[in-house]
Amino acid sequence: MASDTETLNQLRQSTGVTSLKELEEKIAQAAHHKSVLDRTQAFLEQNFQRISEDLAANLEYWQQKLSALVSFQEVPAEVVYSEEEKIRLESELQILKEKIEETSQSLAALRQRLAHLEDKINREVQLPEYYRCGTIEEMVVVKEKLEEFINQILEEKYLVSRVLEILEEIEAEERDKITFLFGDESQVSEYFRKITGNRYHSVAYDREEMSLVVQSEEGKPLKATQLSAGTYDQLYFAVRLALGEKRFPQEKAFFILDDPLVKADPRRLLAQLELLQEIVEMGWQIFYFSAKGEIKEALQNDIQAGRVTYISF
Template identity: 40%
Template structure:
């Protein structure tokens, strides 16, 4: 019928237009075809080609990803990383590489070897561990030096000449000072022990005579009590063990060998003074003394000097040699008024 023909013509016209539009669209992809079959066949070929290209691109991306991962691994191994995000590490790695650019021509003939790098890193870590160990030892050594410095100054009690112990050179100087101190104390102790040895020899022959030199009313006890400011009230001679003993004001009796170095010196001085009087049978003589109170603190020094002044006033002459400034300070008044003859000897060493 007429209506059917009209609809058929209209649909055919529309299909022709759509077919032309399809031809135009596929021409953008360099595809053509005069029939729907040709166009379908060409589109299928295009899709196949696109799939092949996509596969190739995917392989390239995977290869690039592997290369990037490998390079990132090398950078992380060499420089570490500042962030878990790779992109954030790139500026940091750029700076690290720029700092190394000055060395790019230093080893042209050396090829990078990961094994050598790992070996060198292990050696570096070993040296760093060794350095940490040595730092720890140095810290402990410094603490030991501080202890030595503190204890040495406590022993020597020298306010004018404080000893510092910061280096091995200081340690040698402190050692020399302490050795000198020990030698002086041992010398004084030896002197006292020699005197005590003499007493022991005399005791064998005349114990009773020796005993008369000691006791509460003896000159030795008198001098020792005065020098120690009453701390010790009596010097005794124990005939049973042939030893000199001292009695404190609290009643405690101590062996002379157990006294401190300073108290030993005081006892030695008391014995010297008493023996001097005894040997000269009441006549006055003189004493030569070479820094007998070098270990005395200011209070003890004051009392010992006062004792010597009393002995001097009683007619004894005393030649007193000292390099201790405190002695001059104690005798400042007597030096000024001329009651003692003060002579300062200049050092002959340059």
């Protein structure tokens, strides 16, 4: 009996109870706490699994998981977690990340293009100062400056086109004047017939090709470039004579000739000298420079008669 009493006293001291009723209450509380602990452990294992047979290791692991959920403690209780919804949202999040990456790449490419455009505008357009193209506001300013530049260019283009029209009108008038010098009955044709001994009948001006065309005695048209070197020189000699007469219709002047007959054969040489004599008789003076001895021989009688002044260098 004494032993039972001693055991009871030890139990009272260790549990802090003073009566059997109080002990029963303590035992009931312990059973309740164990039940809560078991349910809590089961809940944690169900939601976060267990990583070990060691309770302490599991508690540390569960503590980490719970700490990660602290930010969601303000979420209303009616919000229900759904694994399917989580997967769907994660998929949408991945799509958004890919779009962000794609947009970032496009933005980088756009910035590079804008940098290239900025360099090209400032280098080629030569605006009064350097303009940047990095922002919308800067692009608006550049747009306004480019519009001013384009309007200026268009205005200059209009002025240039008007000048060209005037020049074309002047050119057309000059062509008409040139055309007037040529034809079957023109002085050029007459002189050329005399020089060539009627081997060519007329000299015409091709306005489209802007070149001279002669007609042979057979009626064949020939461009000036198709003539022999000697005939070519004689053609333009005839043109010079006719131009001189057109330039001085009321008074006579003089011609300075530098061996225009150097390529002529003896027959044509005499014909051209006779033509020059006719020009002189019309009142013209001619200064004829030549290194060809045949010229002096052909004019020997005129030199002796004083009609030609011969000067030797």
